[in-house]
Amino acid sequence: MSAHAPGPRIQPRRTTGIPYVLIVPAVIALLLGLGYPLIWQFITAFQKYGLAQQFGKPPEWVGFDNFADLLWNGEFWAVLVRSLLFCVVTAAVTVVVGVLMAQLMNAVGRTVRLILQVSMLFAWAMPVAAATTVFIWLFDRRRGVVNFLLDAIPGVDMNRFDWLGHPITFFIVASVLIIWMSVPFVSFAVYAGLTQISDEVMEAAQIDGAGAWQRFRRIIVPMIRPVLSIVLLLQLIWDLRVFAQITLLKDAGSKSGDFDLLGTYIYKLGTAANDYGMASAVSIIVLIITLALSWVYVRELIKEDEAQ
Amino acid sequence: MTAVKLGRIALSVLAIVLAIVWIFPVYWMVNSAFISTAVLQQFTPHFFPGQYFTWSNFTGAISDGSFFGALGMSVTITLLVVAVCLVFAFLGAVAISRFKFRGRKSFVLALLLIQMLPAEGLFIAQYKMVSSVGLLNTVVGVSVIYIAAVIPFTIWMLRGFVAGVPAELEEAAMVDGLSRFQAFMRITFPLLAPGLVASGVYAFLQAWNEFTVAVVLLPAESAQTLPLWLRGFVQASATRETDWGQVMAASTIVAIPVIIFFLIVQGRMTSGIVGGAVKG
Numbered sequence: 138m139s140a141h142a143p144g145p146r147i148q149p150r151r152t153t154g155i156p157y158v159l160i161v162p163a164v165i166a167l168l169l170g171l172g173y174p175l176i177w178q179f180i181t182a183f184q185k186y187g188l189a190q191q192f193g194k195p196p197e198w199v200g201f202d203n204f205a206d207l208l209w210n211g212e213f214w215a216v217l218v219r220s221l222l223f224c225v226v227t228a229a230v231t232v233v234v235g236v237l238m239a240q241l242m243n244a245v246g247r248t249v250r251l252i253l254q255v256s257m258l259f260a261w262a263m264p265v266a267a268a269t270t271v272f273i274w275l276f277d278r279r280r281g282v283v284n285f286l287l288d289a290i291p292g293v294d295m296n297r298f299d300w301l302g303h304p305i306t307f308f309i310v311a312s313v314l315i316i317w318m319s320v321p322f323v324s325f326a327v328y329a330g331l332t333q334i335s336d337e338v339m340e341a342a343q344i345d346g347a348g349a350w351q352r353f354r355r356i357i358v359p360m361i362r363p364v365l366s367i368v369l370l371l372q373l374i375w376d377l378r379v380f381a382q383i384t385l386l387k388d389a390g391s392k393s394g395d396f397d398l399l400g401t402y403i404y405k406l407g408t409a410a411n412d413y414g415m416a417s418a419v420s421i422i423v424l425i426i427t428l429a430l431s432w433v434y435v436r437e438l439i440k441e442d443e444a445q
Numbered sequence: 446m447t448a449v450k451l452g453r454i455a456l457s458v459l460a461i462v463l464a465i466v467w468i469f470p471v472y473w474m475v476n477s478a479f480i481s482t483a484v485l486q487q488f489t490p491h492f493f494p495g496q497y498f499t500w501s502n503f504t505g506a507i508s509d510g511s512f513f514g515a516l517g518m519s520v521t522i523t524l525l526v527v528a529v530c531l532v533f534a535f536l537g538a539v540a541i542s543r544f545k546f547r548g549r550k551s552f553v554l555a556l557l558l559i560q561m562l563p564a565e566g567l568f569i570a571q572y573k574m575v576s577s578v579g580l581l582n583t584v585v586g587v588s589v590i591y592i593a594a595v596i597p598f599t600i601w602m603l604r605g606f607v608a609g610v611p612a613e614l615e616e617a618a619m620v621d622g623l624s625r626f627q628a629f630m631r632i633t634f635p636l637l638a639p640g641l642v643a644s645g646v647y648a649f650l651q652a653w654n655e656f657t658v659a660v661v662l663l664p665a666e667s668a669q670t671l672p673l674w675l676r677g678f679v680q681a682s683a684t685r686e687t688d689w690g691q692v693m694a695a696s697t698i699v700a701i702p703v704i705i706f707f708l709i710v711q712g713r714m715t716s717g718i719v720g721g722a723v724k725g
Binding site for chain 1: 693699
């Protein structure tokens with residue numbers, strides 16, 4: 138590391154060995170924790186690797202058989218469609234609510250804004266395991282405060298309503314939980330974008346007769362488009378990885394496969410059924426979906442970074 | 446004029462209502478943690494502990510027997526991950542922000558892509574790898590996976606800090622006769638303290654909160670981390686009457702250090718994630 142500077146005149150930094158030495162530790166860590174499993178998984182996805190292989194039988198190459206099996210597997214399609222639907226709906230609602238909250242932050246006075254921001258920071262900071270546990274308690278069948286409050290509305294009978302017992306309401310709870318956890322990030326990011334729009338522009342538009350909706354549509358949305366697209370992409374990617382929430386909610390609710398999303402489905406295939414070939418094939422599909430979405434995000438990020 | 450004023454008041458009221466809704470689950474956790482379970486089991490919820498205030502849920506949760514083991518696991522794994530990530534990421538960040546080298550762009554691109562890989566898409570393979578070398582239920586096994594997951598974003602975050610210190614400062618010091626290494630250590634490094642703190646807290650939060658990989662790589666009860674310890678309470682609730690007071694006390698214990706540290710670094714993290722899209 139102690140490359141000595143030649144003299145008073147500093148040379149422009151040329152390619153030397155130093156940067157490569159500096160990134161070696163990180164690269165090794167990444168190869169060990171991610172690279173090796175990734176390669177193993179890629180190979181295993183094209184093998185028959187089940188219980189017999191656990192006991193020493195060498196895995197057998199089967200080409201695309203695992204993927205072909207998935208194509209005809211009703212349970213897999215149900216899980217895939219459910220996961221994508223859950224992901225898209227949750228991400229869309231999160232972004233819409235987040236943008237509205239950001240607008241609200243922008244519209245109210247300083248003290249009120251601070252109160253709103255502090256309360257959102259607490260929600261954002263909650264560890265996922267703690268947050269999910271609290272939601273299980275909030276939606277508890279017998280003594281949950283949600284059923285108590287809903288039941289107090291005249292004409293509504295929610296006494297002992299079993300939220301986690303039915304797939305639809307189970308995923309509504311999961312979605313509400315994830316929206317609650319994710320909206321703060323969206324609002325803070327969008328709010329930061331909103332503060333960059335100058336008051337003069339908005340006033341000028343108002344004087345020219347632009348209504349609230351027109352100002353939102355024609356000025357605000359185009360100006361916050363970069364942050365909006367990044368935030369939406371991230372939500373889509375993040376809402377595909379909800380293993381923690383679904384696992385904990387299932388612990389409190391039902392073990393049935395009707396409540397599985399991709400993460401818990403892979404876990405089941407791998408650890409319960411010992412079918413590593415199929416688990417790897419599904420994992421590869423998840424990785425491909427994520428990478429396709431991430432590619433767009435990363436391109437935006439690098440573009441923004443270079444524009445800076 | 447009055448209509449505008451009324452509108453403003455209405456918006457403020459709406460904002461306060463939303464603030465209450467958003468903090469409510471956190472409040473409810475703490476509230477329930479201080480009410481004894483016998484009271485929680487009544488059908489009317491209590492919105493303040495009031496006369497029912499008790500510490501017994503906390504003492505009950507801690508004396509559960511597995512708490513200190515889980516705390517020890519969490520602390521050890523977190524410290525290891527933070528220390529290794531800071532050193533490795535610091536070196537990597539210096540490489541990409543202070544040097545031009547062939548492959549730099551692809552390295553950055555790879556980091557950003559890797560960072561997005563979901564644990565769910567890899568954990569079965571990681572399970573096979575870790576178990577094949579006999580490291581299931583060990584600190585090392587799970588830390589290797591955490592480090593790889595946390596390093597990309599820490600490099601990306603630190604890179605911003607290193608790039609924020611003008612290279613001219615270093616060069617001026619080199620004109621004054623310091624070597625490049627000395628110049629870096631005396632000029633740039635001290636200015637990086639906030640960046641190292643922020644990245645360290647980020648790594649801390651990731652390792653401390655992690656649940657998904659922990660479920661897979663730490664199946665034994667004796668090896669569980671705090672989030673898994675918390676899961677034990679939820680799982681137990683499926684078979685017997687849940688002691689919700691204790692469960693909420695356990696949640697509070699897991700959440701408090703996180704909330705404190707999170708409030709320290711929040712601003713820095715948002716700008717790291719959305720990049721230049723928001724110039725704060």
